[in-house]
Amino acid sequence: MKALRFENDELKLAEIIKPNLENEALVRVVKSGICNTDIEICKGYADFQGTIGHEFVGVVEHAADAPDLIGKTVVGEINAGCGKCQLCLNDDSRHCPNRTVLGIAGRDGAHAEFLTLPSRNLLKVPETVSNEQAVFVEPLAAAYGITEQVEIFPDTCVAVIGDGKLGNLCAQSLALESNHLYFIGKHKEKLSLVAGCNIETVLLEDAKKLLKTFDVVVEASGAESGFEFALDLLKPRGKLVLKSTFHGAAKWQAWRVVVDEITVVGSRCGRFAPALRLLENKQIAVENLISEEFNLNEGVRAMARAEQKGVMKVMLSITN
Amino acid sequence: MKALRFENDELKLAEIIKPNLENEALVRVVKSGICNTDIEICKGYADFQGTIGHEFVGVVEHAADAPDLIGKTVVGEINAGCGKCQLCLNDDSRHCPNRTVLGIAGRDGAHAEFLTLPSRNLLKVPETVSNEQAVFVEPLAAAYGITEQVEIFPDTCVAVIGDGKLGNLCAQSLALESNHLYFIGKHKEKLSLVAGCNIETVLLEDAKKLLKTFDVVVEASGAESGFEFALDLLKPRGKLVLKSTFHGAAKWQAWRVVVDEITVVGSRCGRFAPALRLLENKQIAVENLISEEFNLNEGVRAMARAEQKGVMKVMLSITN
Numbered sequence: 001m002k003a004l005r006f007e008n009d010e011l012k013l014a015e016i017i018k019p020n021l022e023n024e025a026l027v028r029v030v031k032s033g034i035c036n037t038d039i040e041i042c043k044g045y046a047d048f049q050g051t052i053g054h055e056f057v058g059v060v061e062h063a064a065d066a067p068d069l070i071g072k073t074v075v076g077e078i079n080a081g082c083g084k085c086q087l088c089l090n091d092d093s094r095h096c097p098n099r100t101v102l103g104i105a106g107r108d109g110a111h112a113e114f115l116t117l118p119s120r121n122l123l124k125v126p127e128t129v130s131n132e133q134a135v136f137v138e139p140l141a142a143a144y145g146i147t148e149q150v151e152i153f154p155d156t157c158v159a160v161i162g163d164g165k166l167g168n169l170c171a172q173s174l175a176l177e178s179n180h181l182y183f184i185g186k187h188k189e190k191l192s193l194v195a196g197c198n199i200e201t202v203l204l205e206d207a208k209k210l211l212k213t214f215d216v217v218v219e220a221s222g223a224e225s226g227f228e229f230a231l232d233l234l235k236p237r238g239k240l241v242l243k244s245t246f247h248g249a250a251k252w253q254a255w256r257v258v259v260d261e262i263t264v265v266g267s268r269c270g271r272f273a274p275a276l277r278l279l280e281n282k283q284i285a286v287e288n289l290i291s292e293e294f295n296l297n298e299g300v301r302a303m304a305r306a307e308q309k310g311v312m313k314v315m316l317s318i319t320n
Numbered sequence: 321m322k323a324l325r326f327e328n329d330e331l332k333l334a335e336i337i338k339p340n341l342e343n344e345a346l347v348r349v350v351k352s353g354i355c356n357t358d359i360e361i362c363k364g365y366a367d368f369q370g371t372i373g374h375e376f377v378g379v380v381e382h383a384a385d386a387p388d389l390i391g392k393t394v395v396g397e398i399n400a401g402c403g404k405c406q407l408c409l410n411d412d413s414r415h416c417p418n419r420t421v422l423g424i425a426g427r428d429g430a431h432a433e434f435l436t437l438p439s440r441n442l443l444k445v446p447e448t449v450s451n452e453q454a455v456f457v458e459p460l461a462a463a464y465g466i467t468e469q470v471e472i473f474p475d476t477c478v479a480v481i482g483d484g485k486l487g488n489l490c491a492q493s494l495a496l497e498s499n500h501l502y503f504i505g506k507h508k509e510k511l512s513l514v515a516g517c518n519i520e521t522v523l524l525e526d527a528k529k530l531l532k533t534f535d536v537v538v539e540a541s542g543a544e545s546g547f548e549f550a551l552d553l554l555k556p557r558g559k560l561v562l563k564s565t566f567h568g569a570a571k572w573q574a575w576r577v578v579v580d581e582i583t584v585v586g587s588r589c590g591r592f593a594p595a596l597r598l599l600e601n602k603q604i605a606v607e608n609l610i611s612e613e614f615n616l617n618e619g620v621r622a623m624a625r626a627e628q629k630g631v632m633k634v635m636l637s638i639t640n
Binding site for chain 1: 365412415532557562569572573574576577579580582586588589
């Protein structure tokens with residue numbers, strides 16, 4: 001089968017053997033989405049070698065332990081825990097120390113004709129959710145997951161820094177909880193994608209008026225400078241939610257976190273079920289985030305496109 | 321009067337005018353303690369110029385709005401808020417944006433014959449608390465204040481990194497809450513100061529066995545490497561309490577905070593009243609932390625001594 005792989009510092013479309021794991025479900029991938037993490041992996045993040053990609057929708061072809069899934073359209077939780085440790089037993093395999101992660105750690109990913117995952121990781125997609133929407137379940141779960149880490153009330157003042165795909169989903173998610181949601185970015189056209197969502201959009205250059213205004217700031221710009229600016233925006237004792245993963249070490253003024261008694265909350269993943277419900281209930285708009293769709297055969301070109309300025313979600317469609 | 325001052329990049333004992341503020345209490349300083357922050361200020365931290373020092377015990381000589389304090393032995397909350405902003409009105413002048421801070425920001429400090437503070441900042445010292453003990457109220461309040469920021473239960477696994485003065489007070493404070501307190505440092509003799517306090521002491525070189533073990537780690541070493549090591553020790557979703565303030569920017573692997581969904585809690589100050597009670601109830605031992613006492617006249621030498629390896633608290637006694 002075809003797969004988009006990062007190996008020996010090189011990204012390429014390769015022909016590999018179709019996976020065949022008796023104890024996992026086999027999923028024929030229909031569409032996959034390119035995430036910034038895919039791009040970071042190709043710069044060395046997470047030391048991953050193999051098929052990249054972790055946002056997908058597909059159809060189950062084989063699932064020995066869950067025959068009801070066969071033929072169903074599914075999305076899949078990307079962390080596969082050992083199933084035995086205390087974290088897994090507490091339903092938190094997202095943090096299992098021996099976990100593999102689809103297309104990120106120890107497990108081939110979704111930019112391929114087929115993938116495998118434990119059947120317990122798969123969730124059926126409701127009929128009213130399109131394939132295009134379903135590809136967004138993983139990043140939307142990560143965005144909406146913030147609400148399980150940080151209490152947000154209607155009067156909580158929240159800023160989201162970064163008008164890319166993840167920032168957009170964070171802004172939309174948190175605007176469901178807060179009536180004071182400010183979405184800050186560099187690009188008027190990207191900010192305008194949330195029009196009508198109960199969100200105040202602010203160009204970065206104008207956000208300097210908003211210093212020490214916010215109870216919660218979400219850093220989703222992926223830029224090193226985003227961290228310092230988030231500190232600028234926060235009230236004392238505020239909460240800085242850190243969403244971006246990027247390769248390398250950032251410099252930061254630790255004393256500012258101490259003096260203002262800021263809480264920095266690292267935030268990676270979220271649960272899939274609430275994200276699917278948000279899409280089913282039309283509470284989050286995702287289709288306007290799609291910039292372009294390529295065939296898997298053009299995967300290398302699609303990745304290059306995803307890295308270009310101004311581009312939002314690049315999708316891959318997989319035709320067998 | 322005499323005062324130990326940092327001005328124009330130079331630390332010196334100077335003769336300055338005795339302060340005279342009608343709307344503040346005048347305190348004759350009896351003893352003061354040298355804090356690492358004093359040393360950091362002399363390296364440029366906080367951009368402070370003036371009399372340094374913020375740990376003290378003294379006797380009130382004048383207090384127009386609180387005559388009952390006159391002649392009483394007091395300690396003093398070091399943050400003086402504007403008294404008018406929302407934070408001050410909510411009894412949180414420690415974060416007032418217009419605050420001055422004794423010997424740290426906009427206000428001459430305690431290594432002097434006299435200081436002034438608003439009388440509302442002063443707390444009477446109970447008779448059973450010695451002057452030497454009372455000097456520790458400020459750092460003890462900062463250490464015990466962690467318990468107001470992070471929930472610690474008897475079965476919470478806690479590590480404190482850094483066997484200096486602040487680390488010692490953090491370890492003792494948190495051992496009052498947790499039955500699993502590990503105190504990690506480089507110096508056997510410093511670690512031994514907490515003998516009999518329900519604390520497990522661990523040399524840094526042996527702590528490498530404890531990776532991913534702790535729910536809460538307090539970084540009080542003041543070293544840049546302490547942050548990374550704290551991340552090594554934490555379980556996923558653990559809490560890293562950051563106590564050290566030092567000049568400059570540290571490099572950190574932000575992605576580790578995101579991937580393990582760590583919460584970093586900046587922690588600076590605490591309330592004085594609970595700290596005074598801990599000393600009154602003999603729940604915290606502080607006198608064995610005193611390495612040496614100098615007269616204010618020898619303040620420059622005392623500061624040099626405080627910076628030497630192996631030295632714990634250096635005190636100044638002020639005789640008029």
